[in-house]
Amino acid sequence: MSLVSQSADLVRPGASVAPAEPSLAGVGDYIALLKPRVMSLVVFTALVGLMLAPGHLHPVIGFASLLCIAVGAGASGALNMWYDADIDAMMARTRNRPIPAGRITAGEAMGFGMTLAVGSVAVLGLVANWLAAALLAFTIFFYAVVYSVWLKRSTPQNIVIGGAAGAFPPMIGWAAATGAVSIESVTLFLIIFFWTPPHFWALALVKSDDYARAGIPMLPVVAGRAETRRQIAIYSALLAPLGVAPYLLGFAGAAYGVIAAVSGAAFLALALRLARLGDGPAGDKAAKALFGYSILYLFGLFAALLIENRLLALLGGAGA
Amino acid sequence: MDNHDDNETGIVLTEEQKRRRRARSIAIALSLGALVLLFYVVTIVKLGPGVLRHPPH
Numbered sequence: 001m002s003l004v005s006q007s008a009d010l011v012r013p014g015a016s017v018a019p020a021e022p023s024l025a026g027v028g029d030y031i032a033l034l035k036p037r038v039m040s041l042v043v044f045t046a047l048v049g050l051m052l053a054p055g056h057l058h059p060v061i062g063f064a065s066l067l068c069i070a071v072g073a074g075a076s077g078a079l080n081m082w083y084d085a086d087i088d089a090m091m092a093r094t095r096n097r098p099i100p101a102g103r104i105t106a107g108e109a110m111g112f113g114m115t116l117a118v119g120s121v122a123v124l125g126l127v128a129n130w131l132a133a134a135l136l137a138f139t140i141f142f143y144a145v146v147y148s149v150w151l152k153r154s155t156p157q158n159i160v161i162g163g164a165a166g167a168f169p170p171m172i173g174w175a176a177a178t179g180a181v182s183i184e185s186v187t188l189f190l191i192i193f194f195w196t197p198p199h200f201w202a203l204a205l206v207k208s209d210d211y212a213r214a215g216i217p218m219l220p221v222v223a224g225r226a227e228t229r230r231q232i233a234i235y236s237a238l239l240a241p242l243g244v245a246p247y248l249l250g251f252a253g254a255a256y257g258v259i260a261a262v263s264g265a266a267f268l269a270l271a272l273r274l275a276r277l278g279d280g281p282a283g284d285k286a287a288k289a290l291f292g293y294s295i296l297y298l299f300g301l302f303a304a305l306l307i308e309n310r311l312l313a314l315l316g317g318a319g320a
Numbered sequence: 321m322d323n324h325d326d327n328e329t330g331i332v333l334t335e336e337q338k339r340r341r342r343a344r345s346i347a348i349a350l351s352l353g354a355l356v357l358l359f360y361v362v363t364i365v366k367l368g369p370g371v372l373r374h375p376p377h
Contacts, residue, residue: 022337027347060365064358127362 025108029098033081033109034074034116041298042073042169048302049173049188052251052309057177061127065176068124069169071116072136076165078113079144082106084152087214093207113144128176135175139168153215156222163196164189170302184251187242194239195298198232198271202291205229205274206284225283229275232290236271240264243301252305253312259304267297 046069050062057065081088081099089100098104117140125133147162155161167189174185201219204211205228208220220228243264247257270293274286333341364371 022331022333022341023344024337024340025344026340027343030344030347058365060361064362067358127366 023104023108025098025104029103030112032098033078033104033112034071035077035080036074038077038166039070039073042166043070044299045188045192045302046070046169046173048306049170049185050177051173051306052184052188053174053177055178062177064127065124065132065173068120068127069136069172069176072120072124072140073169075113075116075120076140076143078109078116079140080148082109082113083144083148085109087153087216090214091207091210093210117144124176129179131179131181132172132176135168135172135181139165139172142168154217156217156219158217159200160197163193163200166196167192183249184246187245187249187251191239191242191245191301192298194235194242195294197235198239198267199291199294199298201228201232202274202287202294205287206291225279229278229283233268233271233275236268240268243267246305253308256304256308260301263297263300267293 043066046066050057050065081097084094085097085099085106088094088097094100099106099109117137121133121137121140124136143162143165147158147165151158151162170188170192171181171185174188175181204218204220205225208218208225211218212221219231223231240261241264243260244257246252247254247260252260267290270286270290274283274290277283277286
């Protein structure tokens with residue numbers, strides 16, 4: 001958060017370089033760099049991973065671990081905005097972000113992101129354990145470098161592979177509590193991993209003009225809208241049974257199993273409806289409905305896991 | 321307070337820039353304070369109750 005804009009060597013090649021002048025960045029601009037809405041989902045899924053893990057973790061250590069995961073996720077967001085400032089400026093959805101709007105320079109965002117990235121990984125290692133810290137470091141690297149720098153502008157599979165970055169938080173939470181990676185945490189990872197493509201492609205169907213203008217090879221832009229709807233249906237068909245896996249593997253109860261089966265079936269039904277309706281206003285409406293429902297689905301699934309786990313723990317404690 | 325930014329040869333901040341710089345400074349101060357508190361509490365938790373016990377002479 002320097003007073004004067006950063007020097008040009010910190011600015012990504014190709015990005016515009018603003019002349020050095022006193023910063024007009026407000027605190028809210030730095031918070032916006034952290035992508036707070038993405039961060040809230042990251043914190044929630046990490047919390048579920050942390051709470052589901054066996055054994056006891058001191059609440060203070062759990063809180064500090066979650067804080068590190070949140071800050072690490074925020075750091076990835078800042079580094080993503082630093083690298084993507086040029087394409088963010090071209091899209092209606094992102095052109096008011098702090099860098100394209102001129103309130104924060106690219107160099108400031110990069111410095112801010114790097115500081116938070118290094119700090120969050122180091123503190124998580126010291127507070128929890130170094131496996132969790134290594135997973136957090138890999139997640140930040142994956143989002144900022146593998147997704148933002150490499151995949152996003154080069155392949156329509158960008159959000160499929162890049163989605164791994166958003167799927168790691170429950171695994172990090174689990175690792176912070178247990179010091180290990182297990183089949184349970186891998187299952188939570190897979191649920192988010194297979195949820196990401198239908199979630200983002202539903203949005204991309206509605207915003208495909210924006211992505212095309214910015215030259216981002218999103219699936220609707222490259223392979224067409226019909227193929228995107230087909231891919232959404234395929235991933236939804238894989239996601240629905242995967243959502244039930246925590247029950248089948250024995251780390252969630254019957255209540256979760258029922259919720260996951262019903263909500264997964266509804267997800268698939270919305271995806272199939274989208275595929276059937278095709279283009280036009282009805283198709284756009286179906287895409288928006290699927291996008292909105294997908295957020296509710298993931299939140300509901302993890303909330304069900306958490307609530308059921310806590311209730312069973314309470315009942316088990318009372319029965320003991 | 322010696323403020324080099326306000327002299328005639330340096331960069332002169334507008335009132336808005338001064339207000340935002342002050343807000344940023346307060347945010348940094350609060351963040352550092354929170355970090356100090358967090359590190360203190362985590363240290364006590366990790367060391368356990370023995371941290372308050374004096375070693376025998």
